[in-house]
Amino acid sequence: MAIGGTMLGKLGEKLRKSIKKLAKMPIVDEKVVKEVIKDLQRALIQADVNVKLVFKLSKSIEKRALKEEPPKGITPKEHVIKIVYEELTKLLGKKSYKLKIDKKPYKILFVGLQGSGKTTTVAKLAHYLRLKGYNSAVVCTDTWRTAAYDQLKQLTEEINVPMYGDPNEDNPIRLAKEGLNKFKNYDVILFDTAGRHKNEKELLDEMEMLSKEINPDEIILVIDGTIGQQAKSQAKAFSERVKIGSIIVTKLDGSAKGGGALSAVSEVGAPIKFIGTGEKIDDLEEFDPARFMSRLLGMGDIKSLIEKFERVVEEEDKISETVDTMLSGKFTLKDLKTQFETMKKMGPLKQILNMLPLAGNIPKNFSKITEDKIKKYCVIMDSMTEEELENPRIIKYSRVKRIARGAGVRNEDVRELLRYYKTTKKALKGFERRKLGGPIQSILKQIMR
Ligand SMILES: Nc1nc2c(ncn2[C@@H]2O[C@H](COP(=O)(O)OP(=O)(O)OP(=O)(O)O)[C@@H](O)[C@H]2O)c(=O)[nH]1
Numbered sequence: 001m002a003i004g005g006t007m008l009g010k011l012g013e014k015l016r017k018s019i020k021k022l023a024k025m026p027i028v029d030e031k032v033v034k035e036v037i038k039d040l041q042r043a044l045i046q047a048d049v050n051v052k053l054v055f056k057l058s059k060s061i062e063k064r065a066l067k068e069e070p071p072k073g074i075t076p077k078e079h080v081i082k083i084v085y086e087e088l089t090k091l092l093g094k095k096s097y098k099l100k101i102d103k104k105p106y107k108i109l110f111v112g113l114q115g116s117g118k119t120t121t122v123a124k125l126a127h128y129l130r131l132k133g134y135n136s137a138v139v140c141t142d143t144w145r146t147a148a149y150d151q152l153k154q155l156t157e158e159i160n161v162p163m164y165g166d167p168n169e170d171n172p173i174r175l176a177k178e179g180l181n182k183f184k185n186y187d188v189i190l191f192d193t194a195g196r197h198k199n200e201k202e203l204l205d206e207m208e209m210l211s212k213e214i215n216p217d218e219i220i221l222v223i224d225g226t227i228g229q230q231a232k233s234q235a236k237a238f239s240e241r242v243k244i245g246s247i248i249v250t251k252l253d254g255s256a257k258g259g260g261a262l263s264a265v266s267e268v269g270a271p272i273k274f275i276g277t278g279e280k281i282d283d284l285e286e287f288d289p290a291r292f293m294s295r296l297l298g299m300g301d302i303k304s305l306i307e308k309f310e311r312v313v314e315e316e317d318k319i320s321e322t323v324d325t326m327l328s329g330k331f332t333l334k335d336l337k338t339q340f341e342t343m344k345k346m347g348p349l350k351q352i353l354n355m356l357p358l359a360g361n362i363p364k365n366f367s368k369i370t371e372d373k374i375k376k377y378c379v380i381m382d383s384m385t386e387e388e389l390e391n392p393r394i395i396k397y398s399r400v401k402r403i404a405r406g407a408g409v410r411n412e413d414v415r416e417l418l419r420y421y422k423t424t425k426k427a428l429k430g431f432e433r434r435k436l437g438g439p440i441q442s443i444l445k446q447i448m449r
Pocket residue numbers: 112113114115116117118119120121142145148151193194195196250251252253275276277278279283
């Protein structure tokens with residue numbers, strides 16, 4: 001499911017809007033920073049993010065945006081975008097934590113209130129684990145809700161995962177013991193539990209007893225994302241009685257309060273390892289705060305953009321030299337080849353372009369070329385001689401024919417590449433270095449590297 005679509009839809013939209021606004025500002029000063037912070041505050045509070053957290057975030061953004069110097073090669077605007085992104089990400093946790101199956105059987109105890117999506121999540125995780133190559137089995141210990149057994153049975157049958165339970169048994173401990181014994185040769189055993197009891201205390205008592213009996217390798221708390229920041233007190237109640245190892249927040253699809261739930265749960269101390277994004281069996285996603293935020297912000301992969309910026313800074317001198325050569329008109333097919341090879345290494349061109357918040361400013365010649373073309377052109381250049389690459393002017397008809405044959409393409413393809421080269425060279429000549437604005441220059445540098 002696309003986050004940009006329904007999931008936390010409104011929050012994402014609003015955050016995107018304020019970042020776009022920032023990206024459009026001619027300069028970034030205190031007034032602009034404050035305005036952006038106001039927008040962010042409004043969006044976050046509407047998504048039920050705790051006011052204190054929002055306040056903390058505002059302070060850090062303001063302080064960093066106004067005090068920190070942007071690194072060389074990065075414009076103040078890009079710098080502020082990066083700070084906003086980093087601070088928003090921090091709301092969701094410091095890093096990503098993966099589920100590690102490091103012994104056999106790996107026992108997972110699921111806890112959570114009724115309706116949180118626990119049973120569905122157990123099945124989703126069993127399915128996820130199977131795709132990762134682990135064979136897992138499921139035990140139903142819920143003796144309170146009679147439909148729980150049937151629901152789990154149906155879900156596990158659909159995915160062909162063995163399940164143990166007994167609708168006539170009223171002792172969850174006995175069910176857990178039996179299940180443990182039955183599935184001890186499996187890679188992973190998932191224990192589903194009750195979500196309802198006479199009262200909350202007794203539910204927690206039962207979880208504690210089950211935990212003692214099963215001695216799980218990990219206890220996963222399942223929390224309904226639609227409850228917003230209340231998720232924190234719920235998580236706390238459970239963690240006071242059993243050792244919560246990780247959390248899964250469900251129903252983030254279409255929940256306006258998802259941001260509140262995620263940020264609140266991040267404060268509890270146990271990492272969010274997965275999120276539930278729908279009712280279907282594969283609507284379970286590994287949770288990575290940085291990736292999640294960059295997707296939510298809908299600006300392509302900001303994380304990789306930032307890493308690239310870091311490389312830009314490191315390679316500033318080297319790039320500067322290359323750009324100088326290109327802009328001075330000494331642009332050979334060899335330079336074009338280097339440029340293509342970098343593009344190939346950096347991933348699909350489309351992706352690179354999407355990563356740039358200001359992609360609209362890229363000269364047409366650069367954005368028009370497709371990945372397939374790049375591949376083809378590289379093959380063609382591979383069958384050229386060093387001399388031809390250095391001095392493309394010598395490539396006349398007989399050479400075109402030889403190159404085409406060598407590369408297994410039509411003569412017309414070779415001529416097309418030569419035309420592309422000429423246009424690019426001309427376009428580069430048209431740029432006067434001093435006329436290039438900051439961001440355009442760094443984009444050009446990225447592309448030309
Ligand atoms: N939209 C959406 N619905 C979900 C998600 N996860 C679970 N649900 C739905 O939430 C409802 C409750 O889920 P269950 O798995 O039955 O809840 P439970 O926590 O196991 O309830 P107990 O068995 O009583 O503890 C079901 O209708 C699920 O389909 C999710 O990520 N997104």
